[in-house]
Amino acid sequence: MADDVIAQIEDKVKNNKVMLYMKGTADFPQCGFSAHTVEILKSYGVPFATEDVLADPAVRDGIKRYSSWPTIPQVYIDGKFVGGCDILHELHERGELEPLLKAAFAK
Amino acid sequence: MITPQEIKDTLGKALPVSLVEAQDLTGGGDHWQVIIVSAAFEGKGLVDQHRMVNEALKEPIEDRRIHALALKTYSPAQWEKLGS
Numbered sequence: 001m002a003d004d005v006i007a008q009i010e011d012k013v014k015n016n017k018v019m020l021y022m023k024g025t026a027d028f029p030q031c032g033f034s035a036h037t038v039e040i041l042k043s044y045g046v047p048f049a050t051e052d053v054l055a056d057p058a059v060r061d062g063i064k065r066y067s068s069w070p071t072i073p074q075v076y077i078d079g080k081f082v083g084g085c086d087i088l089h090e091l092h093e094r095g096e097l098e099p100l101l102k103a104a105f106a107k
Numbered sequence: 108m109i110t111p112q113e114i115k116d117t118l119g120k121a122l123p124v125s126l127v128e129a130q131d132l133t134g135g136g137d138h139w140q141v142i143i144v145s146a147a148f149e150g151k152g153l154v155d156q157h158r159m160v161n162e163a164l165k166e167p168i169e170d171r172r173i174h175a176l177a178l179k180t181y182s183p184a185q186w187e188k189l190g191s
Contacts, residue, residue, distance in 0.1 A: 015110065069152075070168075086177055087153045 005062035013076045017104045018048035022073040033085035037073045078104035108136035109172040121163035137174040148182040156180040
């Protein structure tokens with residue numbers, strides 16, 4: 001069972017250029033950190049997929065094990081874990097997020 | 108609850124830190140923003156840098172003395188660039 005969740009996460013992370021695991025949905029975030037993360041991603045005008053961890057406790061637990069990262073939201077770009085809200089915000093401020101997204105969508 | 112000094116001491120034992128600034132965000136002693144400058148961050152991505160800090164503060168995080176932790180991590184070179 002547990003491995004099914006990891007396989008399902010792996011599939012989504014690999015098949016979406018930008019994948020966001022969050023609390024709530026992009027339109028109705030259920031947490032301030034998730035909301036801010038959505039806001040940052042939206043500001044680049046790139047498509048991104050989301051999954052609501054509140055809808056499935058197995059995913060909520062699985063995503064933390066998948067990345068060995070204790071908190072949600074979690075952003076994956078081009079199949080790689082980029083960070084949570086803090087790190088995304090920091091990369092955005094440092095101007096390092098745009099090249100990451102550009103590289104992902106150039107492929 | 109934890110004090111800024113305890114945060115500094117715990118980090119200082121685990122990492123070669125040149126600056127630690129811990130700010131109590133709510134006054135409750137459990138929501139912190141911490142700025143850390145360490146030579147150990149040199150050449151590492153933010154995920155790795157944050158992992159190192161989370162690992163160093165594992166105990167107070169797990170026993171809930173720290174409930175929320177916002178991190179700003181810099182290598183000495185990055186920190187210097189920021190100030191100039």
